[in-house]
Amino acid sequence: MKLPTTYLKPGMKLEKPVYGSCGELLLNRNIVLTKRYIEALKKNNVLVVEVEGPVPLKEVEVKEELSAAIRAGAMQQLYSFVNRKDMSIISIKESVEVLLEEILSGREVIDQLVDLCSLDMYTFAHSVDVCVLSLLAGIKLGFKREKLLALGVGAILHDLGKTLIKPEILNKPGKLTQQEFEAVMTHPLKGWKLVEEREGDAIHPRSKKIILNHHERYDGSGYPRKLKAGEIDLFSAICAVSDVYNAMTTDRVYRKAFPAHEVYEMLLASCNSKFDKEAVNALLSCIKPYPVGTMVKLSNGKVACVVSQNDSLPFRPKVKVLPSGEICDLERELSVVIEKVLSPEEMRQLIS
Ligand SMILES: [Fe+2]
Ligand SMILES: [Fe+2]
Structure with missing residues (x-):
């Protein structure tokens, strides 16, 4: 290997x-x-x-940061694949391989990178992030290389069908009408048809299933086919959790990002109702929502910097409150939670 x-x-x-x-x-x-x-x-x-x-892949720990250049490269390949019919699935497979090698080499995944992207590129950035998150969960579950690559290719292409939906609908700041919502709900089938017609057998059947099934839910409340627990492939279940985690922890035109700890709790509470428990546990066990150095706003209104991780309670790290420098261990200070991660822009505003 x-x-x-x-x-x-x-x-x-x-x-x-x-x-x-x-x-x-x-x-x-x-x-x-x-x-x-x-x-x-x-x-x-x-x-x-x-x-x-x-x-054993499980023994590989996730440490340094996943390079922004590697992510940007994967986004670019995905963009070319969508816009140029002469680009084959091989370029996508290569991108996933590079991402996988980076993760296995110990790069740490930083969330929220999509903030840096323009609106038009959101789907591509989100797709790469969902691929990275799915790969992390797959590694946790002990998947071998071939399985990981099939999972990664499906995950990076999961929203391919969105490129066929009008951008005005996808980027609409307000609430969607019923008709618009129905148009968005066609993207899994549209994406599946697109790869089926264009790539056929060149793409793994389980990768294709991810594109079709990533909005299906454990209790049958998803779409497009309202599949239930046993009918949803584990790969699709992993992508579904990664998709929701990434989408909810990211600012969108129609709403602000939810705090990571709220999304974490929501996913835990949805185990075996909306999402597959195995997939949720695998993903949540590898998320480090607040890497050391992250600037955060606390629920008591104070600004702080994360100074050390808490592996058993990842949402309760130790922080240094600014400007006093007082260390606050959120594992003990139960009445205080991290409300949000501060962007560089918000930091600049606070300083000025
Ligand atoms: Fe989707
Ligand atoms: Fe998605």
């Missing part, structure tokens, strides 16, 4: 030869890695190698 060089350990055996940036052979297959070899690979900027597996 492919493994980022940061996760190599002495004793692992190379499954394929490794080449340098100019195509020169660095290490041949079957070589057993030593500390020196691993250092040499890193020095030569080799990011990923194939070693004899299996290496």
